[in-house]
Amino acid sequence: MSEIQKKLGFSFESPYLIAKEEKAKGRKVFGITPMYFPHELVHASGALPVILQASHEPVTLGYHHYFHFFCGFTRGIVDYAIKGKFDFLDAFILSDICFELRHMGDPLKIISTFPIIYIQWPLESNENRWMDFILKRLRKCKLSIEKIVGNKITDNEITKSIILYNQNRSLLRKIYEIRKSRPWILSARDMTAIVITSMVWPVERCNPLLREVISYLENIEYTEDNRKKLLLSGHLCHEVKQSILDVIENEGGVVVGDDLYTGFRYYSDDIYVNDPPLETFARHYLNLGVPCPTRFDANRDWADYLIDQAADHNADGIVILLAKNCEPHMIYYPYLKSKFEDAGIKHILLQVEHEMVSIEGIRSRVQAFIETLEMGVF
Amino acid sequence: MGTAKRLESISSIGQIVNEFYTEYNKSNIERKTNCRIIGYPLPHVILRSHDINYMYLPSYAATTAARHIAERLHQYAEEKGLLREVCSYVRANLGCAYAGEDGISELGPLYTMPKPDFILVTESCCSMTINWGDAERRIYKVPLFITHGPFLWDDTKADEEDAVIEMVRQLRELITFLEDITHRRFDWDKYKQTMAIAKETAKLRMETMDIACQTVPSPATLFDWTAMLGVVNYTLGLPAGLDTAARVREEVLSRIKRREGALSHEKYRLYWDGIMMWPYLGKLSKKCNDLNVNLIWSRYCSLSFWQNPELIDIDHPLESNARQIVNLHFNRNIDWLINKVTELCQRYHIDGMITHANLTCRTMAGPQLELMDAVSRRLGIPAVYFEGDMADSSLISESQLDTRLQALLETIDSRRNK
Numbered sequence: 001m002s003e004i005q006k007k008l009g010f011s012f013e014s015p016y017l018i019a020k021e022e023k024a025k026g027r028k029v030f031g032i033t034p035m036y037f038p039h040e041l042v043h044a045s046g047a048l049p050v051i052l053q054a055s056h057e058p059v060t061l062g063y064h065h066y067f068h069f070f071c072g073f074t075r076g077i078v079d080y081a082i083k084g085k086f087d088f089l090d091a092f093i094l095s096d097i098c099f100e101l102r103h104m105g106d107p108l109k110i111i112s113t114f115p116i117i118y119i120q121w122p123l124e125s126n127e128n129r130w131m132d133f134i135l136k137r138l139r140k141c142k143l144s145i146e147k148i149v150g151n152k153i154t155d156n157e158i159t160k161s162i163i164l165y166n167q168n169r170s171l172l173r174k175i176y177e178i179r180k181s182r183p184w185i186l187s188a189r190d191m192t193a194i195v196i197t198s199m200v201w202p203v204e205r206c207n208p209l210l211r212e213v214i215s216y217l218e219n220i221e222y223t224e225d226n227r228k229k230l231l232l233s234g235h236l237c238h239e240v241k242q243s244i245l246d247v248i249e250n251e252g253g254v255v256v257g258d259d260l261y262t263g264f265r266y267y268s269d270d271i272y273v274n275d276p277p278l279e280t281f282a283r284h285y286l287n288l289g290v291p292c293p294t295r296f297d298a299n300r301d302w303a304d305y306l307i308d309q310a311a312d313h314n315a316d317g318i319v320i321l322l323a324k325n326c327e328p329h330m331i332y333y334p335y336l337k338s339k340f341e342d343a344g345i346k347h348i349l350l351q352v353e354h355e356m357v358s359i360e361g362i363r364s365r366v367q368a369f370i371e372t373l374e375m376g377v378f
Numbered sequence: 379m380g381t382a383k384r385l386e387s388i389s390s391i392g393q394i395v396n397e398f399y400t401e402y403n404k405s406n407i408e409r410k411t412n413c414r415i416i417g418y419p420l421p422h423v424i425l426r427s428h429d430i431n432y433m434y435l436p437s438y439a440a441t442t443a444a445r446h447i448a449e450r451l452h453q454y455a456e457e458k459g460l461l462r463e464v465c466s467y468v469r470a471n472l473g474c475a476y477a478g479e480d481g482i483s484e485l486g487p488l489y490t491m492p493k494p495d496f497i498l499v500t501e502s503c504c505s506m507t508i509n510w511g512d513a514e515r516r517i518y519k520v521p522l523f524i525t526h527g528p529f530l531w532d533d534t535k536a537d538e539e540d541a542v543i544e545m546v547r548q549l550r551e552l553i554t555f556l557e558d559i560t561h562r563r564f565d566w567d568k569y570k571q572t573m574a575i576a577k578e579t580a581k582l583r584m585e586t587m588d589i590a591c592q593t594v595p596s597p598a599t600l601f602d603w604t605a606m607l608g609v610v611n612y613t614l615g616l617p618a619g620l621d622t623a624a625r626v627r628e629e630v631l632s633r634i635k636r637r638e639g640a641l642s643h644e645k646y647r648l649y650w651d652g653i654m655m656w657p658y659l660g661k662l663s664k665k666c667n668d669l670n671v672n673l674i675w676s677r678y679c680s681l682s683f684w685q686n687p688e689l690i691d692i693d694h695p696l697e698s699n700a701r702q703i704v705n706l707h708f709n710r711n712i713d714w715l716i717n718k719v720t721e722l723c724q725r726y727h728i729d730g731m732i733t734h735a736n737l738t739c740r741t742m743a744g745p746q747l748e749l750m751d752a753v754s755r756r757l758g759i760p761a762v763y764f765e766g767d768m769a770d771s772s773l774i775s776e777s778q779l780d781t782r783l784q785a786l787l788e789t790i791d792s793r794r795n796k
Contacts, residue, residue, distance in 0.1 A: 065747050069463070069737050099505045102529065103744025106712040110748055118531035123501070123508045124524055129551065133526070133544065294505065296512045296522055325463050327740070331509040334459035334472070335516050351461070 004190040007216065008209055010197045012242060015053045018201050020088050022048045028090040028149055031114075033077070033104075034237040035261050036121065036288070037095035038281040040161035040271065041142060043203065045149040047090065051199035054238035055080050058355060065107035071325040072354020073238045074104040081112050089114045091148050093141070096120045097294050098328060101237075117144045125297035127286050134282040142278070158277035164203045169267035171210040172198060176264060178217050180257055180313060183229065185222045188245040188255040195262045196239060225254070228316040228373045232258040233306055234329055235321040235352070236265075236294070244352060247363050248319060252370035257313040259306065260321070265290045293332040302332060303339035310345055316373045317346040319366075324353045346373060380667045381642045384605075385598055387625035391608040394622070395441055398612045399488060405431045406492040411560050414471075414514055417500035417507045418527065419610055419683060420703050421552065423576045423695075425498075426615045427569040428556050432498075433491060435510075437611040438474070439467035442488060443656035443769035451477070451489070452770060466738045466769035468510045475517045496520050496559055498552075502527035503708035504741040523555045527709045538704060545700030566695075572615040573695045579614060580687035582623035584680075590630050591675045591726040595639025596647070597630050600673035601663050602640070603680075604654045610683040645670035646787055649723050651749065652734030653678055653742055657771035665780075669787060674726050677719060678742070681707035712745050716752040723757055729790050732783060733763035737773045760789040 001011075011017070023029045028047035032039055039049035055076025059068075062079025080086055092114050096102045108116060119141045122130040146153055175194060179186045194213060198206050230253045232240070239262040249255060259265050268289030271280055291302040310318055318340065322329050333349065340347045348369040350362060405412035412431035415421060425432045442448040448466070451473030456462065458476050460469055477489050499511035501524060508524055515522040525548040528541035553564045583606060590598045606626060613619030633640075650673045655662060666673060686705045690698040707715055723731070733750050736742050746763065754761040762782040767773035 067735055067740075067743050067747065069735075069743070070740055096529065097505070099503060099741050099744065102503070102505070103740065105531070106745040106748050109712050110752075118529075120526075120529050120531075122526050123505055136540075293509065296508055296515075296524060298522070322461075325740075327464060327506045328509045330461045330464045331468060331472075331506070331513050333461070334455075334476075335513065337459040349459075 002187065002190050003216070004186070004213060005193050007212055008193060008197050010193050010201075012193065012196070012239075013056060015196060015200045016050065016088065018205070019048060019050045022202065023088045023090075029088055030091045030093055030145070031086060031089045032093045033095045033101055034073075035095075035265070035292075035294075036097060036285050037093055037119065038271070038284070040158060040165050041138070041153065041277075041281065042093070042145060043161040043165070044157040045145050045151065045153045047145070047149050048202055050089075052077060053196060053200065054354070065111060066104070069325060070103070071100050071237070071323055073323065074100045076354060077104055078107050081108055086112070086114065091115045091117055091145070093117045093119065097123065100325070100327070115144075115148060117141055121285060123295040125286050125288070125295055125300070127283065130286060131279070131282050134285060135278055138278045138281060155277050159273050162271050162273050162277070162280070164207070166270040166273075167207055168198050168203050168210070169270055171207060171214065172267035174214055175210065175217065176257070176267075178214070179255070182217075182222060183254045183256045184225055184227075185217060185220050188232070188240075188249055188258075189242050191255070192239050192242070192245065192262050195266055199262070199266065227252050227254040228370055229254055229256040229314060231256065231306070231310050231313055231315040231318045232260055232263070233318055233320050235260045235262075235323055236292075236326055236329060237261055238323070240321050241352065241356065243356070243359050244321070244350070244362060247359060247366055251363060251366045252374070253319070253366065256315055257309060259290045259309065265292075293328040303336050306336070307339065307343045307345055317348070317369065319369075320347055320349045322349060322351045324351050380670045382599060382601075382640055382663065382667045383638075384640070385602045385626055385629050387622065387629040388602055388605045390622060391605050391612075394612055394618065395608060402431055402433050403490075403492060411495050412492060413496045413498050414494045414511075415498045415500065416511050416514075417504065417525075418502040418703055418706060418708075419614070420500040420502075420525070420699060421498060422610075423572050423615045423699065424549070424552065424556070424569065427572045428560065428562070428564055430556065430560070433494070434611050435471045436467050437608075438491075439470035439769050440654075440656045442470050443771075444659055445488075446657055446771075447488060448657065448769050449771065462770075464738065465506060465510070466767055466773070468506070468513075470769055471510070472513060472517070475514060479517055493518055494520055497522045499524040500527070500703070501525065502703055502706050503529060506741070521559065523552060525549065525552060527703045527706065529709050529711075530704070530714070531711050533711050533714050541704045541709075542697060542700045545703055546696045549696045549699055569695050570692050573690065573698060574692050575617065575620050576615045576684065577687050577690040577692065577698075579609060579620045579623045580684035580690070582620070582627050583609060583683075584685060584687055586623070586627040586630050587675070587680055589634065591680075591722075593634050594647070594727055595641065595644035596672055596674055597633035597638060597640055599640045599663075599666075600650055600654070600676055600679065601659065602626075603675070604659075607679065607683055614684065639672075641667060641670060641672050643670045644672045646790055647672055647674045647727055647729050648786075649674065649719070649726075649728045649731045650676040650678075650734065651719075651731060651746055652676070652736050652766075653739055653768040655734065655766050655774055656769055658766070658774050661776070662779075665783070669783065671783070671787070673732075674728060675722065677707050677715070680722065681718065708741065712748055715745055716749055716756075719749060720753050720756050723753060723759070728757070728759060730759050730786050731761035732786060733761065735763050735765045737765055737767050738770060739768055760786055760793070762786045
C-alpha cells in the first residue's frame with residue numbers, strides 16, 4: 001500500500017467499509033448511482049451519501065437477471081444486489097442518465113430489498129428547456145428521501161452540505177493542480193484512491209485527510225523523469241482498473257491530467273450557493289465543467305475541450321479509456337479520433353472490460369504508443 | 379415441411395418504401411425542408427402536417443438490413459472508428475452519413491441520402507438515440523432538437539398525467555422550432571386532418587392484429603406484422619397508409635371467415651420478444667414454417683408504433699401525440715410490462731416464449747430476462763432466449779437459435795403429453 005493510501009486508510013477492495021461502520025452507529029446510508037446526482041441533498045438529510053463503485057468481483061449470479069452485453073458497471077451492481085452485498089443500504093438512488101443505468105433498475109426493482117428512488121435527468125444542456133423538468137423531479141426525490149430518513153430537509157441544511165462538498169471539491173482540485181505541475185509525485189492509482197475516498201466516505205472525515213495529503217505532497221522531495229506526459233480521458237461512471245493505470249505509468253507514461261469520472265469530472269467545479277438549493281443543483285447539472293458524451297450540448301464540444309486540456313497540461317498524448325459497451329462514449333469516439341488527428345494530437349484507444357482480458361495485450365499497446373511518442377512519429 | 383401464406387395485401391409495402399426513398403432523395407433538388415428522425419415515430423404526423431420530408435433512421439437501418447446492404451454501411455462506420463458493440467442501427471446510419479460526407483456515391487442510391495436541414499430525436503427510454511442524434515448533428519453540422527419521453531417508474535395515474543402535460547410542453551417547443559427553421563406558421567387544421575387519418579390507420583392496424591392474434595389458427599404471422607410497421611413508418615397520415623391498413627384488415631377477416639390459417643399447420647403459437655432480425659427474415663420464416671411454429675405477436679409490434687389509437691382525440695392532437703409516447707411500453711416500468719405481456723399472451727393462447735436478445739439493442743434487451751422469467755412462471759409456459767441482432771447479420775447465431783427453439787418445442791410437447 002502506498003504512503004497516500006496509508007494516510008487515507010482507504011482500500012479499493014472494501015470501499016464501503018466506513019459506510020457500514022456509519023450504518024452500525026445508526027446513520028442511514030444511501031447508495032447513489034453515478035454521475036451527477038447532487039449527493040448534498042442526501043447529506044443534508046443527515047444520511048450518508050455513498051457513490052456506488054464498480055464491483056471488483058466477476059459477475060456470476062447477476063447474469064440470471066442481466067445480460068453480459070451491458071456495461072460492466074451495471075452488471076456488477078446487479079450482481080452485488082443479488083448477492084446481498086448492498087444490504088447495508090437504506091435506499092438506492094437510481095440517477096438515470098443512460099439507458100443502461102435505467103435498465104439496471106428492471107432487475108433491481110424485482111430483487112432488491114431496499115427502496116429505490118428513481119430520478120430521470122434530461123440529456124440536453126439547455127436551461128431554457130429543462131430547468132422545470134429537473135426541478136419537478138428533484139422535489140419528488142427530496143420528498144422520498146425525507147420519507148426514508150423521517151425528517152424534513154431544510155434549505156439551510158442543504159446550503160451547509162454544499163459548502164462542505166465545495167470544500168471537498170476544492171481540495172481535490174488543489175491535489176489535481178499539484179499533480180499537474182509535479183506528476184512524478186502522485187501516481188494515477190493514488191489519485192483514484194483519493195477521489196473514491198471522497199465519493200464513499202463522510203465528507204467531514206474526508207476533508208481533513210485531504211488537507212494532510214496536500215501537506216504531504218507539498219513537502220515531498222522528488223526528481224523529474226523523462227516519462228511521456230499523458231492525459232487520460234473517458235471511463236465514465238466508474239474507476240479505471242488499477243492494473244491498467246499501473247501499466248500506463250510503468251511503461252514510460254506519467255499521468256498529468258484527466259477527465260475521468262473518478263477524476264477531474266467529479267470535482268471540476270463547485271456548486272454555487274446563491275440560488276435556492278434545488279435550482280442550484282439543476283443549474284449545476286445543466287452547466288457541467290467537463291463536457292459529457294451522455295448528453296447533447298450545442299455550445300460545448302468534448303473534442304475541443306480535450307484538445308485545449310492537452311495543450312494546457314503540456315501532454316504528449318491522450319489515452320482514451322473506454323469501458324466496454326458504454327454506448328455514449330463509443331458513439332462519440334469517431335468524432336474525437338477525427339478531431340485529434342486534425343489537431344495533430346496523438347492518442348490511443350483502450351477498450352476496457354469488467355472482466356480482465358489480457359493485461360499483457362494492453363501493456364503491448366501502451367508500450368507501442370509510448371514508443372511512437374518517443375520517436376516522434378505517428 | 380409446413381408452408382406459410384403471407385398476407386398479399388401487405389406486399390405493396392416494398393414498393394411504398396422504394397417510392398419513399400426516391401422522393402426523399404429529391405428533397406434538396408426540390409428545395410424541400412428535410413430532416414432525420416431518431417427514436418419513437420412520434421413526430422411523423424407533425425412533420426407531414428408541416429410539409430417537411432423526413433427520413434426515419436431506425437426504419438432506414440431495418441430496410442438496408444433486410445435488403446442485405448447494411449454490411450457495407452457497418453463496415454464504413456467501423457472504418458471511421460465506430461466499435462462493433464454500438465447499436466447496429468446507429469452503425470448503418472452513421473455509415474451512410476460518413477459515406478455521404480466523403481462523397482462516396484458508387485455504393486448505390488440507398489447509400490446517398492440528401493443532407494438534412496435538422497435532426498430530430500424523440501427519445502423514449504433509449505438515451506443512446508440522443509447520442510446518435512448528436513453524432514449526426516456533428517457530421518452534418520445542422521441543428522438538433524430533442525424530446526424526452528418521461529419514464530414512469532412508479533406508474534401512478536398522477537405520474538401518467540404529469541408525463542402527458544410534460545410531453546405536450548415539449549411538442550409545443552418542437553412546433554416553435556419547426557416554425558423557426560422553416561419560417562412558416564404551423565397549420566393546425568392540417569395537423570388535425572393528418573391526425574384523423576393517422577388515427578384511423580393506427581386503429582385498423584391495432585384491431586386487425588388483435589383479432590388475428592386471438593384467432594386459432596391465426597390468419598397471419600409476426601412476419602406480416604413486422605412488414606406492416608412500414609405503414610406507420612412510411613405512410614402514417616397519408617391516404618395510401620389508410621388504404622393499405624384497410625386492405626390488410628379485409629384480407630385477415632376474409633381468412634378468418636374461411637378458417638384459413640397463415641401456416642399450413644399451426645402446431646405451436648409463440649410470443650417473440652425483441653426486435654425482428656431483419657437480415658434473417660427469410661431464413662427465420664422458413665425455419666418456423668418447417669417446424670409448424672407461428673410467431674403470433676411481439677411487444678415490438680403490438681405495444682409500440684402508435685399503439686393506442688383509442689387515446690387519439692382529433693380536437694386535441696398534441697395531447698393525443700403525447701399519450702402515444704407516454705403509453706409506449708419502453709416508457710413503462712418492469713411491473714407494467716410483465717402484466718401487459720402476461721395479459722396478451724393469455725389472450726392470444728400462447729404456448730411458449732422465445733426471446734431474441736438483441737446484442738446491440740440494450741433498450742430492448744434490458745428487461746428481457748425478468749420479463750421471460752415472470753411471464754413464464756405466471757402462465758406456466760416455457761421460455762428460452764437466444765442471442766442475435768436486428769441489423770448485423772454477423773451477430774446472429776443460427777445454431778444457438780436452432781437448438782433453443784428445438785428445446786422450447788420439445789418442452790411444449792412434453793407438457794402437452796402430461
